[in-house]
Amino acid sequence: MTASASESGAKRSFTVRAGEASGDRIRLSVYDMLIGPIYTPRAFFYRQTLDGEALRASLGRTLRNFPILSGRMKRDPDGGLSVLCDDAGVRFVEAHASVRMPDYGPRHTAKKGLDRYLSHAMPFWVVDRDTPLFTVKLTHMKGGGSILGLTMNHAVADGSSYMAFVESWSREHRGLGYPKPSHDRGVIAALAASAAGDSRIGSAHLTVTRRGQKSAFIRRMAFGSLGGVKTVSTRFTADELAAMKDIAMANLAGTKRWVSTNDALTAHLWKVLGEFRARPDTSRERLGLVADFRAVVAEAVPDDYWGNAVTNTRPGMTAAELRSRPLGEVAAAVRSGFSENTEERIREEAAFLCAEFEAGRLKRVMTTMGLDAFDGTIAINNWSKLPFYDIDFGQGAPFWYDFPSMTIPWTVHIAPTPADQHGGRDVYMALPRERVRTIQEPSWADRFHRYADSGEVFPLTFMAAKAED
Structure with missing residues (x-):
C-alpha cells in the first residue's frame, strides 16, 4: 500500500494505492453502462474512534483484489467504457468535527447534512479524467466516535458488490480471510450470446x-x-x-x-x-x-x-x-x-x-x-x-x-x-x-x-x- 497526503485546515487528503498495477483494461458490461457513471454514497456511524492510518493500510491491501476501484474510467474506440487498472488510487479524506456524535437512529436519521461526511466525485467528470471511482471520508467527532463516508461509482458495482467490497475491507483490516471476487465481465457478454430468438424479446422491462x-x-x-x-x-x-x-x-x-x-x-x-x-x-x-x-x-x-x-x-x-x-x-x-x-x-x-x-x-x-x-x-x-x-x-x-x-x-x-x-x-x-x-x-x-x-x-x-x- 502507498499513500500520499496533503493538508488543508482540519482535513488531510490522501491517495491510497494498492502499490501494484496490472495495467489490465476491464471492459464494462452493458449492465454497467446502463447505470452510467453516477456515484452511490453510504455512511457508517461508530461509537468508537477509528484509526485512519490503519484504515488506509488495510484499504491498500484490499485494493489488490479489487484493482478496478483504484483504476480510472476510459472511453473505448467503439463508444463503450473500460476501467484501466493503473492503480491511480482512491481518495481518502480524514477530518475532525467540532460537534459530538448525534444519537442517530430511526427517530433521528442522518440524512440532513449527510453531505458533510462524504467526499464527492463529479459523475459527469469521470470518463478519461483523473477522477477516483471510490472515495472515503473519515470524520472523527468531538468526544469520540467516527463517521465513515463512502462513495462508489455505480458503473463498476451494484449494491451487493459494493457491500462485498466494504465487508472484504473490514475483514482484511481484522486479519480475516474473505472470498476473492471475479472481475470477468465476459460472463455478461456470454450470457447475451447464448440467448435464443429475437433480442427484442428482452425489452419487456426496458424502454x-x-x-x-x-x-x-x-x-x-x-x-x-x-x-x-x-x-x-x-x-x-x-x-x-x-x-x-x-x-x-x-x-x-x-x-x-x-x-x-x-x-x-x-x-x-x-x-x-x-x-x-x-x-x-x-x-x-x-x-x-x-x-x-x-x-x-x-x-x-x-x-x-x-x-x-x-x-x-x-x-x-x-x-x-x-x-x-x-x-x-x-x-x-x-x-x-x-x-x-x-x-x-x-x-x-x-x-x-x-x-x-x-x-x-x-x-x-x-x-x-x-x-x-x-x-x-x-x-x-x-x-x-x-x-x-x-x-x-x-x-x-x-x-x-x-x-x-x-x-x-x-x-x-x-x-x-x-x-x-x-x-x-x-x-x-x-x-x-x-x-x-x-x-x-x-x-x-x-x-x-x-x-x-x-x-x-x-x-x-x-x-x-x-x-x-
Whole structure:
C-alpha cells in the first residue's frame, strides 16, 4: 500500500494505492453502462474512534483484489467504457468535527447534512479524467466516535458488490480471510450470446427513450434533489413483521403458496402507498421489484461476480384490486413478480442490451420502472440482506447506517436494523413534497403499523432531501 497526503485546515487528503498495477483494461458490461457513471454514497456511524492510518493500510491491501476501484474510467474506440487498472488510487479524506456524535437512529436519521461526511466525485467528470471511482471520508467527532463516508461509482458495482467490497475491507483490516471476487465481465457478454430468438424479446422491462424523454426525466430528478421530493422513514420491528407474515400466510391457507417475510412487507407497503395515492379504481398500479440475478443464472454468472448484475420486474393490478385484495394475495403477486426472473429472461434481456449498444442506442435505454417512477410505478429496492451492520474495523459494528435522501418519488428502500434490533426493517419512502404533511397524520401511521401490537410503534419521520445547516 502507498499513500500520499496533503493538508488543508482540519482535513488531510490522501491517495491510497494498492502499490501494484496490472495495467489490465476491464471492459464494462452493458449492465454497467446502463447505470452510467453516477456515484452511490453510504455512511457508517461508530461509537468508537477509528484509526485512519490503519484504515488506509488495510484499504491498500484490499485494493489488490479489487484493482478496478483504484483504476480510472476510459472511453473505448467503439463508444463503450473500460476501467484501466493503473492503480491511480482512491481518495481518502480524514477530518475532525467540532460537534459530538448525534444519537442517530430511526427517530433521528442522518440524512440532513449527510453531505458533510462524504467526499464527492463529479459523475459527469469521470470518463478519461483523473477522477477516483471510490472515495472515503473519515470524520472523527468531538468526544469520540467516527463517521465513515463512502462513495462508489455505480458503473463498476451494484449494491451487493459494493457491500462485498466494504465487508472484504473490514475483514482484511481484522486479519480475516474473505472470498476473492471475479472481475470477468465476459460472463455478461456470454450470457447475451447464448440467448435464443429475437433480442427484442428482452425489452419487456426496458424502454428506448424518445428524443428529449431522458433529459426530461433527469430534469425531474434534479427538481427532486432541490426539495421537490422528501424522504419519510419508519421502522418495522421483528415482531411486527412476524405478525404481518402470519396474516399473509393465513390468507393463503389451502393454496400451497408460500411467501417470505420480505414479500409480506413489500405487499403491505404497496397496499398502503396505493391507498395513499388514491388513484382511480381502473388505474394500473405497478410495483417495480429490483433483483440480483446472479442466483438465477448461477452457472453463467458466479456468486463472486463483482459488477452490476441487477434486473427488475413490474407486477401490476388495478388500483381497486390493490386496495381490496387481502395481504396474502398481494404478497403472492410480489412472489410471482420475482419468479419472472428466469434464466431465459435474463439471457434475453442481456441480448437486448447488447443489440442496443451495437446499434448505438444504449445511452437512450432506461428501465421502464425508473421512467415510470413519476407516474404509475412504486419502485422497491430491498437491501435487508446486505451486511450494513457487520462492517467492523476492530472497534465494533456501526450503530447506524444511512444514505442521502432519494430524489425520485414513489421509491422505497428497505434496510436491515442494527444488531440490537435484529430482524427488523428500516423503511425509507420518497414522496412528492406536497404529500408529506398528509402522510404524517396519525391515521396514516396507524395504517403502516396496523400489524403492530400494543407495544412500541415507530412514527413516520420526515427529513429534508437537501442538506440544511
